[in-house]
Amino acid sequence: MIRVVLPAHLKNLAHVTGEVRVEVAGPPTQREVLDALEAAYPMLRGTIRDRHSGARRPFVRFYACERDLSHEPPDAPLPEEVVVGKEPFIVLGAMAGG
Amino acid sequence: MSIVRVLVGTRKGAFLLTSDERRRDWTVDGPHFGGWEIYHLTGSPVAPDRLYASQSGGWFGQLIQRSDDGGRSWAPVGNDFAYAGDVGEHLWYDGTPRPWEFKRIWHLEPSRHDPDTVYAGAEDAALYVSTDGGEKWTELTALRQHPSGPGWQPGAGGMCLHTIILDPVHRDRIYVAISAAGAFRSDDGGASWLPINKGLRSAEIPDQDSETGHCVHRLAQHPSRPDTLFMQKHWDVMRTDDAGGSWREVSGDLPSDFGFPIAVHAHEPETIYVVPITSDSLHYPPDGRLRVYRSRTGGEHWEPLTEGLPQSHCYVNVLRDAMAVDTLDECGIYFGTSGGQVYHSADAGDSWAPIVRDLPPVLSVEVQVLP
Numbered sequence: 001m002i003r004v005v006l007p008a009h010l011k012n013l014a015h016v017t018g019e020v021r022v023e024v025a026g027p028p029t030q031r032e033v034l035d036a037l038e039a040a041y042p043m044l045r046g047t048i049r050d051r052h053s054g055a056r057r058p059f060v061r062f063y064a065c066e067r068d069l070s071h072e073p074p075d076a077p078l079p080e081e082v083v084v085g086k087e088p089f090i091v092l093g094a095m096a097g098g
Numbered sequence: 099m100s101i102v103r104v105l106v107g108t109r110k111g112a113f114l115l116t117s118d119e120r121r122r123d124w125t126v127d128g129p130h131f132g133g134w135e136i137y138h139l140t141g142s143p144v145a146p147d148r149l150y151a152s153q154s155g156g157w158f159g160q161l162i163q164r165s166d167d168g169g170r171s172w173a174p175v176g177n178d179f180a181y182a183g184d185v186g187e188h189l190w191y192d193g194t195p196r197p198w199e200f201k202r203i204w205h206l207e208p209s210r211h212d213p214d215t216v217y218a219g220a221e222d223a224a225l226y227v228s229t230d231g232g233e234k235w236t237e238l239t240a241l242r243q244h245p246s247g248p249g250w251q252p253g254a255g256g257m258c259l260h261t262i263i264l265d266p267v268h269r270d271r272i273y274v275a276i277s278a279a280g281a282f283r284s285d286d287g288g289a290s291w292l293p294i295n296k297g298l299r300s301a302e303i304p305d306q307d308s309e310t311g312h313c314v315h316r317l318a319q320h321p322s323r324p325d326t327l328f329m330q331k332h333w334d335v336m337r338t339d340d341a342g343g344s345w346r347e348v349s350g351d352l353p354s355d356f357g358f359p360i361a362v363h364a365h366e367p368e369t370i371y372v373v374p375i376t377s378d379s380l381h382y383p384p385d386g387r388l389r390v391y392r393s394r395t396g397g398e399h400w401e402p403l404t405e406g407l408p409q410s411h412c413y414v415n416v417l418r419d420a421m422a423v424d425t426l427d428e429c430g431i432y433f434g435t436s437g438g439q440v441y442h443s444a445d446a447g448d449s450w451a452p453i454v455r456d457l458p459p460v461l462s463v464e465v466q467v468l469p
Contacts (some may be wrong), residue, residue, distance in 0.1 A: 007157075009133060009134070009155070009157070009158060010158060013158075013161070013174065043161075043174040045177070045178075046159050046160065046161075046177045046178070047158035047159055047161070048158070050159075051177070051178050051180075052180060057157065057158065057159060059156055059157040060157060060158070093157040093158070094157070
């Protein structure tokens with residue numbers, strides 16, 4: 001199971017508190033995790049990635065293991081600590097706006 | 099006794115303001131969707147507890163929320179707003195071509211006949227329709243693909259389709275307005291469109307006879323006179339009596355004819371309301387005095403309405419979707435400001451009072467009268 005931390009607005013939208021956990025079929029990648037997340041919580045479609053291009057929305061970031069994975073290819077393997085559930089995959093809103 | 103429900107969209111959430119028909123004591127419910135921009139919140143004319151909200155934000159994009167119980171509970175519905183077919187290009191501010199890019203839904207217009215049918219106006223300008231309560235959205239492509247489309251340019255607020263009027267008599271007639279492309283009419287349910295901008299004059303464009311390029315801020319119609327439309331343009335208040343075939347200016351003696359909203363009295367089709375704003379570079383009322391102007395003659399002759407409104411040191415704006423009228427016998431007028439006040443008048447504008455003073459900046463105001 002992959003642990004995912006969502007920003008507050010998306011937790012409210014998905015009606016969840018705390019971390020969510022998703023299971024991915026293949027080798028865990030950003031794309032697999034986000035596909036599984038959107039399958040479990042359809043209301044999140046379009047909020048993290050553009051619905052058509054699949055691109056990360058500009059003010060959304062992905063962190064894990066104290067690293068910024070936002071610019072990693074979506075099919076790159078996630079860190080082993082995320083894969084084994086030791087560390088969460090963090091989705092967050094960039095520090096911008098008011 | 100009837101219930102009056104005012105639906106308020108703000109920069110940081112939605113609010114529902116409720117009173118009985120005396121409109122003296124109000125309850126304030128909200129924020130719903132706290133922290134999100136609610137560009138528009140409105141209800142179905144045929145099923146008033148069916149509400150739709152356009153929820154958006156810079157981080158997480160566009161959502162549409164629907165309530166079937168008058169706003170007590172909400173659920174997100176479809177947010178897949180795709181440009182159909184060839185996306186094409188329009189002109190950017192600097193005159194260079196740029197592909198259409200979806201940014202947000204500015205306005206939702208539920209059908210007069212079917213609670214599951216609702217239209218949505220987008221930035222970049224496009225018109226969508228859903229016939230299943232907002233789950234699935236289909237673009238009415240003929241508007242964006244009008245031959246003039248590649249020449250459309252955004253106004254300062256973006257290239258937004260902000261006004262949708264579903265004609266109360268001609269069932270297939272739709273009016274829309276786009277900043278800064280102008281006004282358009284369809285007589286076949288959106289299958290084809292006619293620019294209706296003849297008679298508009300805009301110093302901001304070089305060709306005064308251009309069929310598009312005018313920055314229309316808002317259109318308003320009285321249901322008893324469907325061929326008469328009133329327009330608040332960037333500058334100028336205009337009217338047409340032939341369904342947009344030609345327009346004439348009715349700014350008359352207004353202190354400024356720049357502004358955003360325009361509204362028509364519920365029972366007097368020649369009584370109209372605007373909120374003059376100083377200029378396009380000074381988005382606040384002339385002389386720091388917040389005045390609604392009323393014309394009982396369909397324009398030209400205007401009277402300031404000031405009782406209960408701040409008459410000094412007031413520098414708020416009133417946006418295009420932030421004025422509404424109710425249908426009670428003594429027509430109520432409502433508007434929201436960029437300073438977070440929602441004012442109402444229970445006597446057609448003669449006197450005003452705030453319902454709330456400290457909401458986030460108000461983007462939209464609608465009102466429902468419930469039996």
